[in-house]
Amino acid sequence: MKSLGLRRGVNWAMTALCALALLVALVPLASLLWLVISRGLAGLSWDFFTSTPAPVGESGGGVANAIAGTLYIVGIACLIGVPLGVGAGVYLAERGDGPLGGAIRFTAEVLSGVPSIIIGIVAYALVVLPMRRFSALAGGVALAVLMVPTLARSTEELVRLVPRSLREASLALGVSEWRTSLSVVLRTALGGILTAILLAVARAAGETAPLLFTALNNQYWNLRADQPTASLTVQIYNYAVSPYQDWHDKAWSAALVLLLLVGTLSLAARLLARNRFR
Amino acid sequence: MVLTVLGAAVLVVAAVIVAELLRVGGPSLAQTGLWSFVKNSVWDVTRDVYGALPFIYGTLVTSGVALLLALPVSVGLALFLTEMAPPRVRSIVSFPISLLAGIPSVVYGLWGLFVLVPLLRRPVEPLLARTHLPIFTGAPIGLGYLAAGIVLAIMILPTITSIAIEVLRTVPGSLREAALALGATRWEAIRTAVLPYARTGIIGATMLGLGRALGETMAVTMVIGNSPTIRASLFAPGYTLPAVIANEFAEASGAQQTGALAALGLLLFAVTVLLNIAARLLVRAVRRGPARVAA
Known part of the structure; x- marks a missing residue:
C-alpha cells in the first residue's frame, strides 16, 4: 500500500497537469487572436472596405x-x-x-x-x-x-x-x-x-x-x-x-x-x- | 409526403456525393488499380505518373502527431472541467473553447505560417535536433510535418474536448462517490472509476478528432511545405491528401491529373466516412447508456 502522502502528491500533480492542459489550450488561441487583431488593425482603413485588390507594389487596395x-x-x-x-x-x-x-x-x-x-x-x-x-x-x-x-x-x-x-x-x-x-x-x-x-x-x-x-x-x-x-x-x-x-x-x-x-x-x-x- | 421528400434530401445529397466522386475519380482508380495507386510513391505531373503513397504517408504522419499532442491535452482539459474545476471556471472557459472551434481554418493557416513556423525554425527545431532522434533530423526549415501536426492538434482539440466532456458527464455519480467513499483520492477515483467507464466514448471522440485531422485542408496546405516526398524526419516538408487536391486541382494540366486527384479524394472520402461511422456508433452506444459496468 502506497503511503497517503505519496497518493496525495500524485493527486495534486495530476490536478496541476490537467489545469496545465487548460493553459496549453488557451495559449495558441490568445496568440492567434492577439496577432489577428494587432497586425490586422494596422492595415485597416476605409479604403480596405471599399476598393478592389491593388497589384503588387501599389499601395492601397482592399477586399x-x-x-x-x-x-x-x-x-x-x-x-x-x-x-x-x-x-x-x-x-x-x-x-x-x-x-x-x-x-x-x-x-x-x-x-x-x-x-x-x-x-x-x-x-x-x-x-x-x-x-x-x-x-x-x-x-x-x-x-x-x-x-x-x-x-x-x-x-x-x-x-x-x-x-x-x-x-x-x-x-x-x-x-x-x-x-x-x-x-x-x-x-x-x-x-x-x-x-x-x-x-x-x-x-x-x-x-x-x-x-x-x-x-x-x-x-x-x-x-x-x-x-x-x-x-x-x-x-x-x-x-x-x-x-x-x-x-x-x-x-x-x-x-x-x-x-x-x-x-x-x-x-x-x-x-x-x-x-x-x- | 412533402416532408418525406425533404427528409430524403439528405440521402440524395449523400448519394450525389458518392456518385460524383466515383464519376470523376473512379475511372482513373480503376485504370491504375487501387493497390498500385496506393503503393506508388512517385507523383510526377510532367511524366503523368501518379502515386498516392507520399500523400497517404503525410496525412497519417501529421494526423498521428496531432493526435499524440492533442489527446492528452484534450482529456486533461475535459477532466479538469468536469471533475476538478469549480462550476464558475467551467462556464468561463467553455466560451473560449467554443471560440477555438469557430475560427476558420485559413486563419489557423495564417497563424501557423507566420507565427508557428518561424518559432519552429528557431528555437524549437534546433533544440529538438539535440536529442539525435531520427525523427528530429535535417535542416530546421520550419515548414513540414511537425508544423502541420501542431496546427492540426490545436484545431482538433476543441472537437475531442467537447465530446470527451459530453462522455464524462454520462458517468454516473454513484461510481465516483463509491470510489471516494472507499478512500480514493480524487485522481484515484478518476483513474479507477471514471476513466474506465468513459473509455469507449473517449476512443470515439478521438476517432472524430482524427477524422477532422485527416481531412483538414487549408491550415495544413499552408505549413507542410508541399513536397511529394516520404521522409522519416518530422522536420522535412511533406504533403497530405487534402493539401495536394487544394493545390493542384484548379490548375490540373489534363484529364489524367484531375482523375488522379479525384481518386485521392475518393480515398480520403472512403477513409473518413468509415472512421466517422465507427466513431458515431461508439459515441452513440455510450450516450444511449451503458449496459455494462466497467471493472
Whole structure:
C-alpha cells in the first residue's frame, strides 16, 4: 500500500497537469487572436472596405469585392441549402422515429464529418464541369452541400422542443399533418431555427477549401452567378502564400475582417437564442 | 409526403456525393488499380505518373502527431472541467473553447505560417535536433510535418474536448462517490472509476478528432511545405491528401491529373466516412447508456 502522502502528491500533480492542459489550450488561441487583431488593425482603413485588390507594389487596395463575393456565395448556398436542411430536420423531428428516419439521421451525422475539400470536388463535377467554367454558383452549391447535414441535425433538435399539445391542437382542428408541421410546428420553432441558420452561415463563410476550385477567385467586382468570384477566405490564402510583405499585411487585415464577420454572425445567433428562451 | 421528400434530401445529397466522386475519380482508380495507386510513391505531373503513397504517408504522419499532442491535452482539459474545476471556471472557459472551434481554418493557416513556423525554425527545431532522434533530423526549415501536426492538434482539440466532456458527464455519480467513499483520492477515483467507464466514448471522440485531422485542408496546405516526398524526419516538408487536391486541382494540366486527384479524394472520402461511422456508433452506444459496468 502506497503511503497517503505519496497518493496525495500524485493527486495534486495530476490536478496541476490537467489545469496545465487548460493553459496549453488557451495559449495558441490568445496568440492567434492577439496577432489577428494587432497586425490586422494596422492595415485597416476605409479604403480596405471599399476598393478592389491593388497589384503588387501599389499601395492601397482592399477586399471590398471579396467581402461582397463571400456574402454572395453564401447567399446562393442559403437559397439551396436552407430549405433542404431545415426540411430534412423537420422531417427527422416529426416523422423520423422509423428506420428511414434513423438512416437519414445517421447519414447526416456521417456527412458532417466529410472533409470540405471533398465537397469541393463534388461541386466541381456537378457544376464546373458541365458549365466549363468556375463560378459563384459552383461555390454556392459546395457550401450548400456542407450546410445540409449540420442544419438538419440542429433543426431536428429545435423542432423536438415544440410542445406536443400545440401539434395536437392543430391536428384536432382538422389541419393536415404536413400543414401542421410547416405552419404550426415550424413557426413555433422559427427563432431557434434562425439561430441554427446563422451558425451554419457563419461556418460556411469561413470555408476556403471547397471554394478553391469552384468559385476560384477574382480580382474585380463580380455579381454574376456564372463567373469566378472572389471570397474573403480564398483571398486571405492567396495573400498569405504570396512572397510579398505588403500582401502578408493584407492577409492579416482580411483575416480580421473575416473573424469580425464570423464573430458577428455567431454572436447574433447567441443573442437570438438567449432572447427566445427568456 | 412533402416532408418525406425533404427528409430524403439528405440521402440524395449523400448519394450525389458518392456518385460524383466515383464519376470523376473512379475511372482513373480503376485504370491504375487501387493497390498500385496506393503503393506508388512517385507523383510526377510532367511524366503523368501518379502515386498516392507520399500523400497517404503525410496525412497519417501529421494526423498521428496531432493526435499524440492533442489527446492528452484534450482529456486533461475535459477532466479538469468536469471533475476538478469549480462550476464558475467551467462556464468561463467553455466560451473560449467554443471560440477555438469557430475560427476558420485559413486563419489557423495564417497563424501557423507566420507565427508557428518561424518559432519552429528557431528555437524549437534546433533544440529538438539535440536529442539525435531520427525523427528530429535535417535542416530546421520550419515548414513540414511537425508544423502541420501542431496546427492540426490545436484545431482538433476543441472537437475531442467537447465530446470527451459530453462522455464524462454520462458517468454516473454513484461510481465516483463509491470510489471516494472507499478512500480514493480524487485522481484515484478518476483513474479507477471514471476513466474506465468513459473509455469507449473517449476512443470515439478521438476517432472524430482524427477524422477532422485527416481531412483538414487549408491550415495544413499552408505549413507542410508541399513536397511529394516520404521522409522519416518530422522536420522535412511533406504533403497530405487534402493539401495536394487544394493545390493542384484548379490548375490540373489534363484529364489524367484531375482523375488522379479525384481518386485521392475518393480515398480520403472512403477513409473518413468509415472512421466517422465507427466513431458515431461508439459515441452513440455510450450516450444511449451503458449496459455494462466497467471493472
